[in-house]
Amino acid sequence: MPELIQQTERGLYCEAGDFHIDPWQPVDRAVITHAHSDHARWGSRAYLAAAGGIEVLRSRLGPDAAIQGIPFNESIGMNDVRVSLHPAGHILGSAQVRVEYQGEVWGISGDYKLQTDPTCDAFEPVACHTFITESTFGLPIYRWKGPEEVFDEMNEWWRENQERRRTSIIYAYALGKAQRILASIDASIGPIIVHGAIARFLGAYEAARIKLPPTHPADPELVKSTRGTALVIAPPSAVNSPWLRKFGRQSSAYASGWMQVRGNRRRANVDRGFVLSDHVDWDGLLSTIRATGAHTIGVTHGYTDQVARYLNEHGINARIYHTRFSDRGEEALEPDESEINHTDTEDTEKNKELDS
Amino acid sequence: MQRFTQLFIEMDRTKRTSEKVAAMERYFREVPSEDAAWALYFLSGRKLKRLVPSGILHDAIAQITSLPEWIISESYQSVGDFAETLALLFPQSRSEPATITLSQLVSDRMLRLRSIAASKNQRALILQTWNDLDSTQRLVFNKLITSNFRVGVTQTLVIRALAVVADVTPAIMAHRFAGTWEPTADSYARLMTGGDRGDSAGPSIGDLAQPYPFYLAHPLMQPPEDLGTVNDWQIEWKYDGLRAQLIHREQSTLIWSRGDELISGAFPEIAEAAADLPPNTVLDGEIIAWEDDRPLPFALLQRRINRKQVEAALWTDVPVAFIAFDVLEENGNDLREQPLVDRRRKLDELLSQLPPNASIKPAPLLSARTWSDLSQHRLASREHSVEGVMLKRLSSTYGVGRKRGDWWKWKIDPYTVDAVLIYAQGGSGRRSGLFTDYTFGVWDRPDESQGNGGDGRELVPVAKAYSGLTDDEIRQVDRFIRRNTIEKRGPVRIVKPELVFELAFEAIQPSNRHKAGLAIRFPRMNRWRTDKKPEDADTLETLQALLRSTMRENREER
Ligand SMILES: [Zn+2]
Ligand SMILES: [Zn+2]
Numbered sequence: 001m002p003e004l005i006q007q008t009e010r011g012l013y014c015e016a017g018d019f020h021i022d023p024w025q026p027v028d029r030a031v032i033t034h035a036h037s038d039h040a041r042w043g044s045r046a047y048l049a050a051a052g053g054i055e056v057l058r059s060r061l062g063p064d065a066a067i068q069g070i071p072f073n074e075s076i077g078m079n080d081v082r083v084s085l086h087p088a089g090h091i092l093g094s095a096q097v098r099v100e101y102q103g104e105v106w107g108i109s110g111d112y113k114l115q116t117d118p119t120c121d122a123f124e125p126v127a128c129h130t131f132i133t134e135s136t137f138g139l140p141i142y143r144w145k146g147p148e149e150v151f152d153e154m155n156e157w158w159r160e161n162q163e164r165r166r167t168s169i170i171y172a173y174a175l176g177k178a179q180r181i182l183a184s185i186d187a188s189i190g191p192i193i194v195h196g197a198i199a200r201f202l203g204a205y206e207a208a209r210i211k212l213p214p215t216h217p218a219d220p221e222l223v224k225s226t227r228g229t230a231l232v233i234a235p236p237s238a239v240n241s242p243w244l245r246k247f248g249r250q251s252s253a254y255a256s257g258w259m260q261v262r263g264n265r266r267r268a269n270v271d272r273g274f275v276l277s278d279h280v281d282w283d284g285l286l287s288t289i290r291a292t293g294a295h296t297i298g299v300t301h302g303y304t305d306q307v308a309r310y311l312n313e314h315g316i317n318a319r320i321y322h323t324r325f326s327d328r329g330e331e332a333l334e335p336d337e338s339e340i341n342h343t344d345t346e347d348t349e350k351n352k353e354l355d356s
Numbered sequence: 357m358q359r360f361t362q363l364f365i366e367m368d369r370t371k372r373t374s375e376k377v378a379a380m381e382r383y384f385r386e387v388p389s390e391d392a393a394w395a396l397y398f399l400s401g402r403k404l405k406r407l408v409p410s411g412i413l414h415d416a417i418a419q420i421t422s423l424p425e426w427i428i429s430e431s432y433q434s435v436g437d438f439a440e441t442l443a444l445l446f447p448q449s450r451s452e453p454a455t456i457t458l459s460q461l462v463s464d465r466m467l468r469l470r471s472i473a474a475s476k477n478q479r480a481l482i483l484q485t486w487n488d489l490d491s492t493q494r495l496v497f498n499k500l501i502t503s504n505f506r507v508g509v510t511q512t513l514v515i516r517a518l519a520v521v522a523d524v525t526p527a528i529m530a531h532r533f534a535g536t537w538e539p540t541a542d543s544y545a546r547l548m549t550g551g552d553r554g555d556s557a558g559p560s561i562g563d564l565a566q567p568y569p570f571y572l573a574h575p576l577m578q579p580p581e582d583l584g585t586v587n588d589w590q591i592e593w594k595y596d597g598l599r600a601q602l603i604h605r606e607q608s609t610l611i612w613s614r615g616d617e618l619i620s621g622a623f624p625e626i627a628e629a630a631a632d633l634p635p636n637t638v639l640d641g642e643i644i645a646w647e648d649d650r651p652l653p654f655a656l657l658q659r660r661i662n663r664k665q666v667e668a669a670l671w672t673d674v675p676v677a678f679i680a681f682d683v684l685e686e687n688g689n690d691l692r693e694q695p696l697v698d699r700r701r702k703l704d705e706l707l708s709q710l711p712p713n714a715s716i717k718p719a720p721l722l723s724a725r726t727w728s729d730l731s732q733h734r735l736a737s738r739e740h741s742v743e744g745v746m747l748k749r750l751s752s753t754y755g756v757g758r759k760r761g762d763w764w765k766w767k768i769d770p771y772t773v774d775a776v777l778i779y780a781q782g783g784s785g786r787r788s789g790l791f792t793d794y795t796f797g798v799w800d801r802p803d804e805s806q807g808n809g810g811d812g813r814e815l816v817p818v819a820k821a822y823s824g825l826t827d828d829e830i831r832q833v834d835r836f837i838r839r840n841t842i843e844k845r846g847p848v849r850i851v852k853p854e855l856v857f858e859l860a861f862e863a864i865q866p867s868n869r870h871k872a873g874l875a876i877r878f879p880r881m882n883r884w885r886t887d888k889k890p891e892d893a894d895t896l897e898t899l900q901a902l903l904r905s906t907m908r909e910n911r912e913e914r
Contacts, residue, residue: 140423141431141444242846260444262368263436272369306430313424 004099005106005132007321012108012132016101017081019048021108024323031083033110034094035060035175038323048076050085052121053093055204056175072121075100088112089123090278091176092208098126107131107292111301113277114284115147118183119176119210123288131294132321135302136279137257144257144281147184150274155186157253157272158231162190165228167247171270172255174198174235176278179205179212181233181255187213191226195234195243223247239268257281289316359387360395360458361493367507376509380517389541389548390459396518396547397539400511401621403503404462407469408478410438410502415475416482417442439498446486446494454488461485462539466501511621522548530610530618531565567601567612568638568684568692571755573746573763580727580766583747590696590750591722591730592681593742594765596654596863597644602626602678602716603685606635611643611678619643622660626678629715633706638685639678640754641719646677651741654877655865680707681719681746684754692754699754737768743862744768771864771902773798773876774885776893777855778815779848780837783822791837791849792830795820796859796879798872799895815853816872816896819861824881833884856888857881864903872896874903 006013011023019029026043033039034049035056042061049057051069058067070076072095075084080102085095090111097108107128114123154170161168172178178198185192194202194215205212216222218232227248236254238244252270257277259265265273280288285307289297299308300321311318366379380399384392417428428445435441456464465485472478486494499505511533512526519529532547583589599614609627611620620627623643630637645652645660656674683703684692691699700721707718722745724730734745744767752762775796783792797815825833833855840852860882867875876899 139431139434140421140427141435141441143444143448242848245846261435262440271371303430306427310424310427 004101004104005108005130011323012321014078014081014099014101017078017083017099019078019083020044021097022110029078031085031097032057033088033097033108034091036091036111039110048083050087050093050095052208053095055207056092056201059201059204060175086126087121087124089114089117089120092120092179092205092210094120096126098128105129107294109133109288111136111279112288113280114288115144115277117147117180117278119179119205125288125291128292128294130296130298131289131292132298132300133285133289133307134279135285135299135304135307137277137281138285138299138303138307140282142257142260142277142281143283144275144277147276150276151184151186154181154253154255154274155189157251158185158189161251162229164251165249167227167229167250168231169244169247169250169252170231170233170255170274171236171239171253171268172198172233172276173278175201177255177276178233178235179210180278181276182212182215183210185213185231190229190231191216191222193218193222193226193230193232195232195238197235197237198233218243218246220246236268239270357456357458357461357489357493357496358453359383360391361490361496363395364496364507365492367509371508373509373513376507377513377517377520380509380514381520384518384521387458389544391457393539393541393544394458394462396514396544398500398505399507399509399514400533402539403505404466404470404500405503407466407501408482409475412475412478413438413442413482413498413502416479416486417445419479420483420486421445421447437504439502439504440495442498443491443495446491448491449487451487453490453493456488461497461500465497469501510617512618515618518547524550527565531605531608564605565603565608565610567603568640568754570599570601570614570640571763573748573765574760576747576764576766580730580747583764586724586727586730588750590700590748591724591733592719592746592748593722593737593740594744594746594767595642595644595651595679595719596741596743597642597651597679598657600641600643600678601684602630602637602639602641602680604630604633604635604637604639623676623678625715626676629678629710632710632714633716634687634709636685636688637706638683639680639703639706639716640682640684641678641680641716643676643678645674646679647675653741653865654863676715678716679719680716682754695751695753696748697750734766734768767862771862772858772860772882773818773899774856774888774893775818775859776815776853776890777833777837777851777857778817778853780833780851781847781849790830790834792834793820793822794833794857794881796857797853798893798899802895802897803891815893818870818872818874818896818899819859819876819879821857821859821879821881824860825884829884853890856885856890856893858883858885864899866903872899874899 002015004014004016006015010020010025010027012021019031020027021031022033022039023030023044024041028045030044030047032047032049035053037060040057040060045066047061047065047067049067049069051071054067054069058065061067070085072085072087075082082100084098086098088094088096088110090113094110096110096112099106105128107126109132111134112123116122158168170181172181174197179201182192192213192215196217199217202212223246232247253272253274254265254268254270255274255276257275257279259273259275295317297311297316297318298321299318301323304320308318308320363379363383367376370376383395414428418425423445431445432438432441435444465481469478469481472481485497489497515529515533516526519526522529532550537543600619601612603610609620609630610618611623611626613619645657657676660674660676680703683699683706686702686706691702704718707716710716722733724733730745737744744765747764747766749762755762775798777794778797779795780791781793783790795817796819797817800814800816803813836855837849837851840854841849842852843850859879861876862878864874864876866873
């Protein structure tokens with residue numbers, strides 16, 4: 001008899017219930033943990049997702065996608081399989097999937113974090129026999145500070161920039177991280193401008209009654225009048241783009257778990273790195289595994305080899321589930337080599353080469 | 357340690373040189389001399405070496421975290437910096453950090469590590485120190501004990517900050533700082549006051565540390581015959597290096613670049629070789645990556661430039677030489693008004709006192725009885741890994757700036773490549789309003805469609821060029837760009853790939869900063885190849901082959 005959840009070419013598949021979880025190719029029935037593009041793919045016939053996440057999911061899958069929403073902790077039947085969704089604390093509407101069949105229970109984490117986040121329901125561990133966990137930050141160097149501390153630093157940075165008449169530019173993933181920053185930053189410091197790639201999700205947050213401060217699009221008049229005072233939130237793809245020039249003198253920052261490592265900040269070519277992640281850290285990963293009570297752990301999406309080896313060496317049966325997506329998840333840095341600027345080495349006159 | 361860590365954070369959080377210097381100024385003003393002395397020691401790139409074996413640090417972190425060895429290594433793999441890995445792995449402590457000053461940390465912890473024999477006790481001292489510090493202090497401490505402390509400043513910038521604090525010119529501070537300097541409070545106080553050397557007695561020490569203005573050569577455009585008889589000229593190779601002036605005084609040796617940067621720290625073996633010269637000698641020359649009596653590519657030298665201090669490994673990896681071609685001061689006498697022929701004789705006398713393998717060498721002189729002899733030399737330039745020949749009038753004084761007529765550089769014809777115009781950008785000044793800054797591409801692979809085009813080849817950007825076209829041509833190209841823009845990206849126009857230009861360039865070198873994997877130096881537009889279609893442009897392969905051949909030329913003996 002095959003296992004309840006199997007790894008297939010299209011992603012995780014439950015044969016008994018005939019559905020896929022976060023498939024990366026079109027299928028008949030897809031259970032979606034959350035709306036990030038490495039989990040929610042376009043083209044399946046029917047989708048099941050957490051009710052609270054439908055709006056954001058729709059902004060990703062299009063108006064015609066057939067999406068059924070169910071509240072957290074309420075199960076539905078698929079053939080003889082019971083399926084329920086549980087808060088993952090990752091982004092608005094993000095869920096873990098609990099699958100039960102003939103007394104056997106599997107939990108699939110999707111992406112998750114344990115830290116508080118005003119834009120989504122807090123993570124709840126799911127008791128299960130087999131737990132498939134993400135491992136984006138599955139190394140002991142990744143242990144997060146409390147978000148309050150990070151946002152204090154961010155507020156202070158914004159104020160300092162204002163004193164020096166510099167616009168504050170912060171790069172953050174467009175769905176989830178950007179809104180988390182909006183919800184947590186001290187909006188009384190100054191005006192906030194958001195890039196279009198972020199603004200397009202704000203309606204969904206409003207519909208879900210997540211309280212966010214007022215923001216402005218980057219129209220020329222406003223940009224001019226807020227130079228030196230505004231906070232601009234932009235997606236990482238905007239790094240070094242001409243779009244940024246209009247904000248005048250600026251200080252740049254990147255908000256991501258990868259900022260824990262200074263080399264990553266240097267490669268991203270920003271002044272500041274704020275260690276702010278929507279993924280679980282090393283300590284959280286281990287404590288969650290214990291909390292599920294699972295006897296078998298599946299490791300996916302990240303430092304899979306390392307986490308599986310560590311667990312096996314510590315008496316926990318672990319194996320790897322591969323994904324089609326890069327191991328670095330949506331927080332992956334994309335430092336195009338042309339964006340790496342060697343600012344510390346002053347160019348000599350000999351250095352007049354192509355500086356693209 | 358708190359204040360020093362604060363300085364580290366401030367410098368770490370900015371890429372602006374001026375802010376880094378300002379942060380150092382604040383620091384030096386605030387801290388006691390004994391801390392300032394050590395801060396200066398580390399900021400200027402000096403290191404306390406071999407304090408503790410890295411194995412002990414491994415053991416210490418394994419002990420405190422109970423992590424297996426392999427995951428510590430994996431963590432290091434992913435961080436890429438051992439000091440930082442240790443700081444990240446150390447458990448977050450709840451206790452208040454102890455108050456330790458930088459000088460205490462150095463004497464009671466770092467230097468003590470070296471004196472402890474038993475590794476068990478070394479490990480205990482490491483663990484205790486980690487416990488006494490907060491997380492950023494731990495990072496700084498780890499960087500100091502692993503000789504890996506860097507804050508992205510050159511010694512010149514540190515000196516600039518110190519000069520402001522001491523209220524003297526950077527040249528005076530550079531002079532005070534040169535030579536033997538100990539990280540002690542006394543020594544630091546002497547930097548601030550000038551000590552009893554008395555900067556103001558006699559000719560000011562500031563002047564003694566300052567380079568003379570460099571005399572520059574002009575490119576030779578006319579036929580050499582126009583220069584009169586060849587016997588009036590001294591002929592040297594034109595090297596592709598870093599023009600520099602070496603000032604050797606009683607107390608110190610300073611090397612200045614033409615950009616008035618103090619670069620002594622990057623070339624310690626040259627400063628060392630100068631010790632055999634009589635004091636108060638000033639030489640003019642070219643610093644060159646040099647091995648087996650011939651130059652290596654400039655790219656190798658570049659690795660040494662802008663470095664505060666050079667790791668020993670780099671010394672042997674990139675050997676350099678100061679190829680001296682002029683002497684400006686001998687025994688404190690200014691020789692610049694004397695004719696070149698006399699200066700050259702004095703130069704040869706001076707350098708004959710150095711051992712044959714010294715890093716300071718006289719520039720070889722080429723002999724030519726006729727102008728055609730000279731042309732022969734010039735044509736052999738590439739074999740000698742030089743850029744051409746220099747012509748210097750034997751009767752000339754050492755001029756100032758670019759006074760024309762006495763020094764000429766006659767370069768060899770550069771390399772050429774046919775490339776397609778792909779992006780354009782507006783110019784500035786006289787050329788503003790016109791698209792004058794162009795990016796050129798070559799094909800990523802040869803055309804396999806036998807001239808039918810459209811086999812999905814792509815143009816890879818390889819060069820940017822601004823110069824070489826006539827005003828008339830610029831206007832024509834500008835018109836073409838306006839009519840054939842495919843896409844606008846900010847100020848950049850992506851242009852229909854249609855126009856082909858022959859680019860001339862001086863050198864080619866590998867570069868991982870560029871998509872093409874190579875970089876072209878000093879490209880300019882030689883001519884507009886209206887006779888060529890874009891399909892006829894060169895491919896990346898051509899440039900790669902050229903790159904390989906120039907690399908081989910330069911490193912044949914290896
Ligand atoms: Zn996600
Ligand atoms: Zn993900």
